[in-house]
Amino acid sequence: MLSQLLVTALLGLSATASPVANPPSYGGGSSKGQVAFKFPLTNGFPNIKVPSPELTEIQKNAHGTLPNTALPTKINDTSAANLQLIAFNEIFEVAYFSSLLNNVTHGSYGQEIGSKAAKNMVINAIKTVRAQEELHALGANAILASAGRTTIKPCEYIFPVDKFDDAITLAYTFTDVVLGTLQAAQFAFAEDGDAELVPLVGSIIGQEGEQNGYYRSLTGKVPSALPFLTRSAGPFAYSALQMFVVPGSCPSAKDIKLPIFEPLTVMTKNIKLKDQMLTFAVKKTTAAAVSKMSVVYINQQNKPIVEKVQNVKTSGDSVTFQAAFPAATNLMNSLTLSALTTSAGPFADLDAVAAVTKYGPGLIEIN
Ligand SMILES: *[C@@H]1O[C@H](CO)[C@@H](O)[C@H](O)[C@H]1NC(C)=O
Ligand SMILES: *[C@@H]1O[C@H](CO)[C@@H](O)[C@H](O)[C@H]1NC(C)=O
Numbered sequence: 001m002l003s004q005l006l007v008t009a010l011l012g013l014s015a016t017a018s019p020v021a022n023p024p025s026y027g028g029g030s031s032k033g034q035v036a037f038k039f040p041l042t043n044g045f046p047n048i049k050v051p052s053p054e055l056t057e058i059q060k061n062a063h064g065t066l067p068n069t070a071l072p073t074k075i076n077d078t079s080a081a082n083l084q085l086i087a088f089n090e091i092f093e094v095a096y097f098s099s100l101l102n103n104v105t106h107g108s109y110g111q112e113i114g115s116k117a118a119k120n121m122v123i124n125a126i127k128t129v130r131a132q133e134e135l136h137a138l139g140a141n142a143i144l145a146s147a148g149r150t151t152i153k154p155c156e157y158i159f160p161v162d163k164f165d166d167a168i169t170l171a172y173t174f175t176d177v178v179l180g181t182l183q184a185a186q187f188a189f190a191e192d193g194d195a196e197l198v199p200l201v202g203s204i205i206g207q208e209g210e211q212n213g214y215y216r217s218l219t220g221k222v223p224s225a226l227p228f229l230t231r232s233a234g235p236f237a238y239s240a241l242q243m244f245v246v247p248g249s250c251p252s253a254k255d256i257k258l259p260i261f262e263p264l265t266v267m268t269k270n271i272k273l274k275d276q277m278l279t280f281a282v283k284k285t286t287a288a289a290v291s292k293m294s295v296v297y298i299n300q301q302n303k304p305i306v307e308k309v310q311n312v313k314t315s316g317d318s319v320t321f322q323a324a325f326p327a328a329t330n331l332m333n334s335l336t337l338s339a340l341t342t343s344a345g346p347f348a349d350l351d352a353v354a355a356v357t358k359y360g361p362g363l364i365e366i367n
Contacts, residue, residue: 041094046094060131071146094130103164150255238256299337304347339354
């Protein structure tokens with residue numbers, strides 16, 4: 001569950017946004033005069049040569065190296081699209097953890113972290129994570145380059161948090177989305193003739209899972225969230241990442257051939273593990289149009305759950321509505337992706353849901 005603090009921080013993000021709960025609202029922009037995060041880093045990242053003293057330093061901080069095995073010179077179009085999304089995401093993560101590291105190091109989170117020893121442990125962990133994410137991003141772009149594909153450049157970013165706990169909560173929320181999306185990447189690589197990339201992605205999934213165990217422990221949760229982590233799909237991850245992107249700041253947007261869905265705002269706060277009604281909000285539509293749509297939930301490796309849209313109301317420039325959320329019945333802990341779709345299914349899988357999604361994903365975290 002995202003903390004109330006995060007919700008408050010998010011509410012403050014955009015003067016025009018409707019109240020947002022779990023979690024961040026979309027639509028970037030630095031509406032509160034927030035300074036956008038811009039690359040390059042002081043070491044020149046993402047422009048790092050292989051080999052170079054800068055790479056050597058990143059590898060030291062990452063406690064390990066880029067793979068030194070031969071890179072593929074040919075990959076399938078689908079694989080290229082998946083690697084581009086991976087690179088886009090990893091570059092965002094470098095930005096996020098750089099900002100987090102900077103804030104912890106310079107004390108901008110105040111007394112939240114506790115003792116000096118606790119703070120130093122966090123700094124050491126995040127410094128390592130940041131360098132590891134740099135290598136994930138450089139690695140994905142290196143495969144794209146070697147296979148003659150378009151590499152991915154950074155955007156400018158804003159982060160809808162300014163407190164330590166909220167920053168860590170947000171870190172495990174987007175990492176949960178990434179952990180679901182990398183499952184989809186593995187499936188694509190296995191299917192489209194690039195199975196040699198499956199173990200590489202498996203090694204990243206494990207690494208991101210280790211990170212999430214740490215973030216969950218830091219915020220008082222059991223380290224391992226679920227027996228089978230929630231699956232995601234490229235269009236959901238790419239749409240979710242837009243919440244951190246300064247609109248119009250991505251030179252690579254034209255190269256990423258994935259849809260960006262309109263935001264689906266989860267209005268209900270502090271969602272607990274019980275069967276309940278949730279309230280959602282969307283914009284740029286009418287009550288009549290929303291009344292014909294369905295809410296779909298994706299959690300763990302289970303069949304998508306479809307619920308009726310109910311109690312549709314127009315409020316200002318938003319349309320609000322409710323849908324049942326059978327969280328207790330289905331033990332829907334950790335990440336649930338919600339989507340507003342033009343079809344009521346039934347859906348065989350996530351790609352079928354993505355194909356008819358208009359708004360989403362609304363990210364719900366129960367812990
Ligand atoms: C770091 O602090 C700045 C200033 O308060 C804030 O805008 C930014 O979102 C923070 N970053 C993270 C990851 O918490
Ligand atoms: C690319 O992958 C698709 C399935 O995603 C497959 O149908 C196609 O044959 C693959 N192309 C090559 C050149 O392997």
